[in-house]
Amino acid sequence: MEFINSLSDGRKAVVYDEGNNITIIFITNVRNMQSAVVTRDYLSALDCLYFRNNLYVVYISNTNEVKWKQVGREESLSLITGTNEVWDVSNLKMFVINEKIYVSYQIYNDGKNAYETRYINPNGDRKTRLMLSKNERILKYDITEINEEIYLKIKVSEEVPYEYFRLSIDGQEDIGLSREYLIDEEEENRRQEKYENKLKSLEVEKAEIKKELEKQYEDEKEKNDEKLKVKLESLKEELSRQHTAEIKALEENYTRQYNELSDMTRQVQEEGKKYRELYVQTLNVINQKRAKEETEKAAKKEKTVNEEKTVKQEKVVKQEKTVEKETAKTDNSDVSKEANKNEDDTEPKDKPVRKNTRKKKVSTPEKTES
DSSP: OEEEEEOTTSOEEEEEEETTEEEEEEEEETTEEEEEEEESOEEEEEEEEEETTEEEEEEEETTSOEEEEETTOSOOEEEEOOHHHHHHOEEEEEEEETTEEEEEEEEEETTTTEEEEEEEOTTTTOOOEEEEEESSOOOEEEEEEETTEEEEEEESOTTSOOEEEEEEEOTTSOEEEEEEEEOOHHHHHHHHHHHHHHHHHHHHHHHHHHHHHHHHHHHHHHHHHHHHHHHHHHHHHHHHHHHHHHHHHHHHHHHHHHHHHHHHHHHHHHHHHHHHHHHHHHHHHHHHHHHHHHHHHHHHHHHHHHHHHHHHHHHHHHHHHHHHHHHHHHHHHHHHHHHHHHHHTTSOTTSOOOOOOOOOOOOOOOOOOO
């Protein structure tokens, strides 16, 4: 559902439903258009009114409420709440009487078994008031202006003409109905033709606007594609420059790190060389000291061995001298015994012979360690 409104500043405002959104497009010219979302909770029954340089919308929300809103404001006003009643609401419309905005709607009253047309003043007390009640089903109804007067236009069937009731408001905001006249078929046909011509004009205007919008969309798309292409090429060049600069920076960084590492390696090698030379020198000193200690130890050991050998030799010599003395003594004793024997031979033979039980002591020289 679309509504085209001519604004006082020369712009056109197109209000239409789009899913759960009510969207408005302000058109200055085919090259200058602005769009905005009026609300995002739309369900059905959209109507639009331009009054005193302001746009108003009324609709049934997806939370089962009849809402009224001034375009450009954030808040919405809930006129009717309650699931059962809202589901029966149809033909939401806005109209103006005595410079006041009213919202009308049609509903079936089960208790009275009647079809009712009601209205609400959203800027007033917001009470629901009865405008018209009929036992017959109201096939169509509309609020229309004739000779600067506001009329309620109803039709109960296709076989009967429209009925028109002039609307007036009293001090209590009650709308009065006066049976003005019944319009004959010829006059109704003229009015219907006028209405259809206006509708066709609006359809043509809508088609032209749609065509211009599509053309603008294609032009903008082509321009945007070209801009995107240029921007893409610019981004590629920029990325290429950045990539080259990053590679150069990386190369310089790697070169610097390599040079630093080479210098550090050279310094480490020089320090290692110094430590190796110092190690060799220290090792030579230790080896020399160890060799000297081993030489002194060997000399000391050899001296000790020689001293022990000398002592043993002296001991052997002393033992040998002792043996010689004992041998000489033994020999002298044997000689003495022999002499005594010879003397004994002159003695009587029956004298027992005395055996020499004394053993000859022989000393064995000790082995000397080499």
